[in-house]
Amino acid sequence: MDFRHSEDRQMLADTLRRFLAAESPPEARNRAAYDAPGHNAKVWAGLGELGIAGALFPESVGGFGGSGFDIMVVFEELGRTLSVEPLLGTLMVGRALMAAGGRPALEQIVAGSAIVALAHQEAEDGGLATTAIRDAEGWTLNGAKAVVAQAEAASLLLVSAVAEGRPALFLVPADAAGVSIRGYANIDGGRSAQVQLDGVRVGADACVATDGAAALAEAEAAGLLALSAEALGAMDVARDMTIDYLRTRRQFGVPIGKFQALQHRIATVLMEVEQARSAVINAADAFDHKQGPARDRVLSAAKYTIGATGQLVAEEAIQMHGGIGMTWELPLSHYAKRITMIDHLLGDQDRHLQRYVALGKVA
Amino acid sequence: MDLRFTPEEEAFREEVRSFLRDKLPARLADKVRHDQRLTKADLEEWHRILNDRGWLASHWPVEYGGTGWSVVQRAIFEDEAAKAHAPRIVPFGVSMLGPVLIKYGTEEQRKTILPRILDGRDWWCQGYSEPGAGSDLASLKTSAVRDGDHYIVNGQKTWTTLGQFANRIFCLVRTDPAAKAQEGISFLLIDMDTPGIEVRPIMLLDGEAEVNEVFFTDVRVPVSNLVGEENKGWTYAKYLLTYERTNIAGVGSSIAAFERLQSLAGSIRRDGRPLADDPLFAARMARVEIELANMATTNMRVVAAAAGGGAPGAESSMLKIKGTEIRQAITALTRRAYGPYAQPFIPEALEEGYNGEPVGPEDAGAAAPAYFNNRKLSIFGGSNEVQRNIISKMIVGL
Numbered sequence A: 001m002d003f004r005h006s007e008d009r010q011m012l013a014d015t016l017r018r019f020l021a022a023e024s025p026p027e028a029r030n031r032a033a034y035d036a037p038g039h040n041a042k043v044w045a046g047l048g049e050l051g052i053a054g055a056l057f058p059e060s061v062g063g064f065g066g067s068g069f070d071i072m073v074v075f076e077e078l079g080r081t082l083s084v085e086p087l088l089g090t091l092m093v094g095r096a097l098m099a100a101g102g103r104p105a106l107e108q109i110v111a112g113s114a115i116v117a118l119a120h121q122e123a124e125d126g127g128l129a130t131t132a133i134r135d136a137e138g139w140t141l142n143g144a145k146a147v148v149a150q151a152e153a154a155s156l157l158l159v160s161a162v163a164e165g166r167p168a169l170f171l172v173p174a175d176a177a178g179v180s181i182r183g184y185a186n187i188d189g190g191r192s193a194q195v196q197l198d199g200v201r202v203g204a205d206a207c208v209a210t211d212g213a214a215a216l217a218e219a220e221a222a223g224l225l226a227l228s229a230e231a232l233g234a235m236d237v238a239r240d241m242t243i244d245y246l247r248t249r250r251q252f253g254v255p256i257g258k259f260q261a262l263q264h265r266i267a268t269v270l271m272e273v274e275q276a277r278s279a280v281i282n283a284a285d286a287f288d289h290k291q292g293p294a295r296d297r298v299l300s301a302a303k304y305t306i307g308a309t310g311q312l313v314a315e316e317a318i319q320m321h322g323g324i325g326m327t328w329e330l331p332l333s334h335y336a337k338r339i340t341m342i343d344h345l346l347g348d349q350d351r352h353l354q355r356y357v358a359l360g361k362v363a
Numbered sequence B: 001m002d003l004r005f006t007p008e009e010e011a012f013r014e015e016v017r018s019f020l021r022d023k024l025p026a027r028l029a030d031k032v033r034h035d036q037r038l039t040k041a042d043l044e045e046w047h048r049i050l051n052d053r054g055w056l057a058s059h060w061p062v063e064y065g066g067t068g069w070s071v072v073q074r075a076i077f078e079d080e081a082a083k084a085h086a087p088r089i090v091p092f093g094v095s096m097l098g099p100v101l102i103k104y105g106t107e108e109q110r111k112t113i114l115p116r117i118l119d120g121r122d123w124w125c126q127g128y129s130e131p132g133a134g135s136d137l138a139s140l141k142t143s144a145v146r147d148g149d150h151y152i153v154n155g156q157k158t159w160t161t162l163g164q165f166a167n168r169i170f171c172l173v174r175t176d177p178a179a180k181a182q183e184g185i186s187f188l189l190i191d192m193d194t195p196g197i198e199v200r201p202i203m204l205l206d207g208e209a210e211v212n213e214v215f216f217t218d219v220r221v222p223v224s225n226l227v228g229e230e231n232k233g234w235t236y237a238k239y240l241l242t243y244e245r246t247n248i249a250g251v252g253s254s255i256a257a258f259e260r261l262q263s264l265a266g267s268i269r270r271d272g273r274p275l276a277d278d279p280l281f282a283a284r285m286a287r288v289e290i291e292l293a294n295m296a297t298t299n300m301r302v303v304a305a306a307a308g309g310g311a312p313g314a315e316s317s318m319l320k321i322k323g324t325e326i327r328q329a330i331t332a333l334t335r336r337a338y339g340p341y342a343q344p345f346i347p348e349a350l351e352e353g354y355n356g357e358p359v360g361p362e363d364a365g366a367a368a369p370a371y372f373n374n375r376k377l378s379i380f381g382g383s384n385e386v387q388r389n390i391i392s393k394m395i396v397g398l
């Protein structure tokens, strides 16, 4: 057993960390995160030059990584600086396309030159409701997708839709006629959008999978790993900020870290974050070495752990900072928001706990 | 043991309900129900309506324009008002300064200041905390130096809630730097438009600026604005804090928030069924509901003891901790109930009259900001850690 990252991977993490620290310090991050367009074109271009997107994919599709641990280190670093760059879309759409058989779009995605978004979540609960109807020239899409991350910035959307009774996948240019994208800011930074598809016409080649279930499962698996790793990176920083504050903030003539009430709580935070790290390591390992329900179960375990630990870390970090922990000016508050909101994406802790139980019966 | 209210108390409850039905503007209740942001005018409007009925100052004796209510009546009123989604009464003048002046002020101060609190001419804010003096309030540094019949005030207050609306501030200031921390503090009333005062907003994590920093540079304050005796301010400050913590349990508003959560969970669908039918979410709601029912009785036990002359000490700390934890748990569940729709944040949608197309279910966009904003409940009014210290000091005595 060896819990160190390979040298290459460590170098990748270090490079990314240095780049983001320099190009996306808290103030610049907040500007990009809370103002339109919800990310920073310069940082995105820089990530492209560093080949970060390529790290998320194997050589077979033009990347140079693509293992669970590659995804982990990249998203952990993104989490450490609360990056709002649209790499989750890159990963999820790219993974879906890989599973669906590859397309020219995949090359651009792996090269980091195209911004893409996965438009899968329906506006209303109740399963896939967007429809695709085939005719002689191609397909017509109708439906409404919700909270699509970075849809405004994307040039291409990967849209799921029921076609001939199956969940099919379509690559739709974001500027296609009939696509309307209503964007908004997110509480934790970055922008998402409601995506409306009204009689959107696409050619036959836009359909990348007539049965996209397996491809969607790949996208989701990668997304769960990535979000868990991102939260882990953010929690690491929030914990360190809190430790630092306990050492420096003085009340009653002593650093507040002298109070045992707080000592025990920061100790709990530390333990739980280490447990969460192990959960993400398990998930990255399962991503590479397990299949089907066995793999998905470990991913759900990680997302559950991250959700539960995230709320603890975010709430404790703010509480131990006192009033200052609630201020916009202190970067910590933005970490707390992002950590909290990750539990809302791709299913929350309760959903994944129940999925874990259900998959246990299958696996 | 009898958990029923007396017939007189029940009659009073009916009276409160019918008042709220008649006089609480639907517009205001709607804003509260939907977690929209209340403006200064909204808060003043409710204040005026209560004052017209003579029900604004429930803690004050009748001779100063108070209601003279018993603690039980007060609890009933607060409960009903919260359940009807009435705006909160801005506490700084009515619930904080008023009782201090009634107990420690001069008759002159009572005569000039109390009526102005009631009719809304004055909006007070609370100048206790400083950057270096939060939990350790007695370490405050803002100084007041006597110069003839004035004090010259220098220093900084912070976290001043709604200071941007206030025309007056009551401050704890240090008048004897040589004395022991608690012994050199005085309680001073200051006009916010005195030269040398600057108010700067602090933006909180939800983008709201409900708190401020207040800077004092050579601010001249008449000595007649001193409350009680010089260097005795700590006693008054502590007295005020016990008022700050009345109704701290917030049972009524937690019940109102819980009922909203329940109806939300009944209408929001998750994975093809109402969220309320999700066994894990249902269990989370049940736990909070049970805690809330327990606390309602704990609260009434404390109220009953106070009515019988029992002094709330550790009890008020207990209610503060439990009340805020329960409220925070409800706001956390409300946030979670919206799933991915808790993420979009359109600040304008929190303002009255927003006409934009909503994103997701009704009020989805208010849930996360309310959750983050309510982190304050366990921090202010004496943090929950400090409250636990108070309780253990009282019971262990070490």
Ligand SMILES: Cc1cc2nc3c(=O)[nH]c(=O)nc-3n(C[C@H](O)[C@H](O)[C@H](O)COP(=O)(O)OP(=O)(O)OC[C@H]3O[C@@H](n4cnc5c(N)ncnc54)[C@H](O)[C@@H]3O)c2cc1C
Binding pocket: A249, A251, A252, A256, A259, A261, A262, A319, A320, A321, A322, A323, A324, A326, B125, B126, B127, B128, B129, B131, B133, B134, B135, B136, B158, B159, B160, B161, B162, B211, B376, B379, B380, B381, B382, B383, B384, B385, B386, B389
């Ligand atoms: C939204 C908001 C509104 C407010 N409004 C007002 C207002 O209108 N007027 C006003 O004067 N003040 C106001 N306050 C200030 C509030 O009273 C202080 O924030 C509070 O007293 C805590 O002080 P602090 O923020 O400096 O935290 P600190 O005192 O620095 O505390 C940091 C952490 O250390 C813990 N801690 C401190 N001492 C101990 C101890 N002995 N044992 C164990 N743990 C300890 C605290 O509980 C906290 O977790 C407001 C605060 C907020 C957040």
